[in-house]
Amino acid sequence: MKPTFTAARASMFALPFAIFGGVATAGGLAEPIATPAPAPVVPVAPVPVAGDWTGFYAGAQLGYGELDSDALDDDTNGAVYGAHAGYLYDLGSVVLGGELDLDGTNIEDEDADVALDTVTRAKLRVGYDAGAFMPYFTGGIAQARTSGAVDGDGTGGFAGLGLEYRISDSLRVGGEVLQHQFEDFNDVDGLDIDATTATARVSFQF
Incomplete structure (x- = not known):
């Protein structure tokens, strides 16, 4: 009788551990799954489009001219x-800049x-850098x-006055209006001639 009581008492102590082990195996006390923290989002600042008009350029112009004289x-x-x-x-x-230009015309009286x-013309140019646009003043000597x-x-x-627009780093378009004065033209006293020109321009920057 004593061995039976001892076996029963051992079974009573073993039962809770067996139940606990089964519950643990079933996932009731499973370790929590760690969720990785999201990566920090670094804001990207917009890159400003800087305008730079510095450099050599050349191009062509086409437009209209008018002479005024007595x-x-x-x-x-x-x-x-x-x-x-x-x-x-x-x-x-x-x-700031300088320019040389040559116009041919079909103006005839x-x-x-x-x-x-x-x-x-030999020109001096003073402009304002407004990004892709450049309004400017120009003046100088004409023959x-x-x-x-x-x-x-x-x-x-x-x-005169002008305006240029930069399409790309190497190409720009614009317009220009100039007022000219020639006094005693061809050394003839009193032969004063005024001339107005308005042209569209295309320039390539190097």
């Missing part, structure tokens, strides 16, 4: 076309037998050459 008809006008080349230096907000053949009844040339001054 010796000419009021409708002395026609097309102008030519080429230009220059250099700009971007200082940040201010853009048939009654007075005077034709404006060419206009050559006009005529043929016909007045076969010669004259030197004068000019001033």
Whole structure:
């Protein structure tokens, strides 16, 4: 009888451990699954598109011109076309530069037998860097050459305004309006000629 009691008592002590082990095996007390913390999101600052007009450039222009003089008809006008080349230096907000350009024209006064053949200019340019746009002021010295009844040339001054838009780092387009004054043209006293030109321009930057 005593061995039976001892076996029964051992079974009573073993039963709770067996139950606990079964519950643990069934996952009731399984270890929690660790969830990795999300990676920190670092904001990416937008990269500003900086404009830089510095460099050599060259291109062509096409437009309209008109002459005004007491010796000419009021409708002395026609097309102008030519080429230009220059250099700009971007200082940040201010853009400085110089340019040479040459225009040919078909402006002619048939009654007075005077034709404006060419206009050559040496320019100074002062612009404002507005990113892709650059409004500017320009002025300098111009020389006009005529043929016909007045076969010669004259030197004068000019001033005007322009605007350029940069399509890419190497290509830009724009427009320009210039007012010219030639006094005593071809050394003829009292022969004063004013000329206005308006052109569209295409330039390639190097």
